[in-house]
Amino acid sequence: MRRCFALCALCALLFAATTVAADEYASVRDKLATCVPCHGDKGASKIPLNPILAGQHLHYTYTQLKDFKSGFRKNAIMQPMAQLLEKEDMLLIARYFSEQKWPKGSSVADARQTATGQKVVTGGQCIQCHLGQFEGASGVPRVAGQHPAYIEKTLFDFKNKVRTNSPAKNSLIKTFSDDDIKAVSAYITALSP
Secondary structure, eight states, rough: OOOHHHHHHHHHHHHHHHHHHTTGGGHHHHHHHHHHHHOOOOGGOOSSTTTTTTTTTHHHHHHHHHHHHHHSSSTTTHHHHHHHHHHHHHHHHHHHHHOOOOOOOOOOOOOOHHHHHHHHHHOOOOOHHTTTTTBBBTBBOOOOSOOOOHHHHHHHHHHHSSOOOOOHHHHHTSSSOOOHHHEEEEHHHOOOO
């Protein structure tokens, strides 16, 4: 009986040690905690102007962190935060968010927004990069199910060259009217990722 108890105790200790050692994000837990106030628990932002990071593609998130750090992408909040990150931190943070579940969206587009949005994205050939359901891939962001206010602001930032870390988008989106941008934002964010 004593042997069985000792064996069970040893197994429990080994399991506990393995569980603690298995936290591959231990080195960035404090940095991940700084993301929560703006991007929500596990990246599931509830703030309309802050992007959902949960389930976003690893390469895209990593590239954005690099762009913030280098100043290639301007943002008064993110640039100083990214300055504190090393390459390994950025990769771990991007991987962490990519492994989280994308939250269920609640955005709805009306018939006019849907028709206009579809027309604009077809003419702009947006699905060539963002794919048919706007789920994106690798270095192209998932935008389906994202916050409409965030996507609208981002598109206006590209149009007005406030955001310049994707020159092709600057060129394309400057051809969109303000109403087109609002319709596209409503349409693509109402899609299920």
